[in-house]
Amino acid sequence: MRNNFRLAAAGLVVALCMPFAFSDETNGDQTTCGQYGTTVQFEKTPSDAAKRALKEEKLVCVLHVSGDFENPDFT
Amino acid sequence: MNALANAEVGKYLEKHFVCSFQRVATFRIVGKQKQGGNVATYFCAQDGRVLHVIPGPVDANTFLREAKWVVAAAEKGIETSKGDGAKFKTHMRKAHADKLRTAYGLAVEAITFDPPDPADNTGPLTYRDPTGRPLAPVLPPPPIDGPDVKFRHLQDAMAKTAGAFPVHDRKGGRWALDNQGRAHALLAAHSMSQIDRIYGSIFEGILGERITTRPVEVVNPFPWHGRKNAAVTN
Numbered sequence: 113m114r115n116n117f118r119l120a121a122a123g124l125v126v127a128l129c130m131p132f133a134f135s136d137e138t139n140g141d142q143t144t145c146g147q148y149g150t151t152v153q154f155e156k157t158p159s160d161a162a163k164r165a166l167k168e169e170k171l172v173c174v175l176h177v178s179g180d181f182e183n184p185d186f187t
Numbered sequence: 188m189n190a191l192a193n194a195e196v197g198k199y200l201e202k203h204f205v206c207s208f209q210r211v212a213t214f215r216i217v218g219k220q221k222q223g224g225n226v227a228t229y230f231c232a233q234d235g236r237v238l239h240v241i242p243g244p245v246d247a248n249t250f251l252r253e254a255k256w257v258v259a260a261a262e263k264g265i266e267t268s269k270g271d272g273a274k275f276k277t278h279m280r281k282a283h284a285d286k287l288r289t290a291y292g293l294a295v296e297a298i299t300f301d302p303p304d305p306a307d308n309t310g311p312l313t314y315r316d317p318t319g320r321p322l323a324p325v326l327p328p329p330p331i332d333g334p335d336v337k338f339r340h341l342q343d344a345m346a347k348t349a350g351a352f353p354v355h356d357r358k359g360g361r362w363a364l365d366n367q368g369r370a371h372a373l374l375a376a377h378s379m380s381q382i383d384r385i386y387g388s389i390f391e392g393i394l395g396e397r398i399t400t401r402p403v404e405v406v407n408p409f410p411w412h413g414r415k416n417a418a419v420t421n
Contacts, residue, residue, distance in 0.1 A: 151196060154207055166233040
């Protein structure tokens with residue numbers, strides 16, 4: 113798995129010559145955001161997640177949440 | 188539902204993904220009132236290109252199934268493309284088309300060529316939105332060829348499923364897909380597009396919620412979790 117994602121880093125990022133493309137501002141620090149009662153650790157921004165994913169040879173998972181999100185069953 | 192509170196989901200995401208979130212303002216008019224509230228999960232490459240999407244809330248099993256599918260598809264794509272980005276994109280789109288065929292019984296031709304995007308045009312005649320970047324457009328899914336003969340029974344079963352949405356093939360035939368199936372259809376043409384180009388197609392095109400702002404960061408997307416824990420400790 114780790115070797116495969118090392119290839120992903122080389123293949124997808126270098127070959128495509130794409131910069132980080134998430135639309136938010138990066139703040140430079142590496143602090144994690146927290147779990148918010150879920151079992152998932154969330155990074156502060158998608159850009160932070162992308163940076164960490166590149167370093168750890170993982171993919172990125174981004175949640176878009178909207179509206180009146182009072183129902184915990186949604187997530 | 189409540190997939191993100193599931194320990195197995197957390198473990199799998201921790202192993203293969205780095206997670207984050209953004210808020211998207213949407214609303215839906217029901218009667219005379221604005222209503223809203225939904226979620227979309229995007230599985231992306233490190234450069235923000237979308238490999239797969241889960242539109243709407245799902246249970247832990249569905250979440251895990253889709254997460255495992257995208258990891259397996261990405262691993263196979265990396266292996267076969269050997270560092271060629273175009274080949275990887277083709278692989279992912281074909282994987283979505285194949286999933287639509289084998290899990291939903293509908294055949295689509297994966298679209299592997301992207302025409303030049305007018306938004307990328309920097310010529311003197313290009314219109315520039317003075318407010319900045321426009322909201323993401325609703326991208327068209329590829330045309331459905333019709334039911335796959337070998338998997339016709341899946342489409343028959345889908346037609347009886349609650350929440351199935353009617354879709355039409357090239358010849359006007361009427362078929363059914365749930366939100367996940369519609370995401371596979373969309374991604375057979377638009378997988379490996381940037382997340383900020385595709386979110387409009389998910390929220391407006393699939394979930395039926397009108398977008399009012401671009402995705403923004405939020406301090407705490409799940410405030411109710413803290414409230415529940417605090418109530419227990421008190």
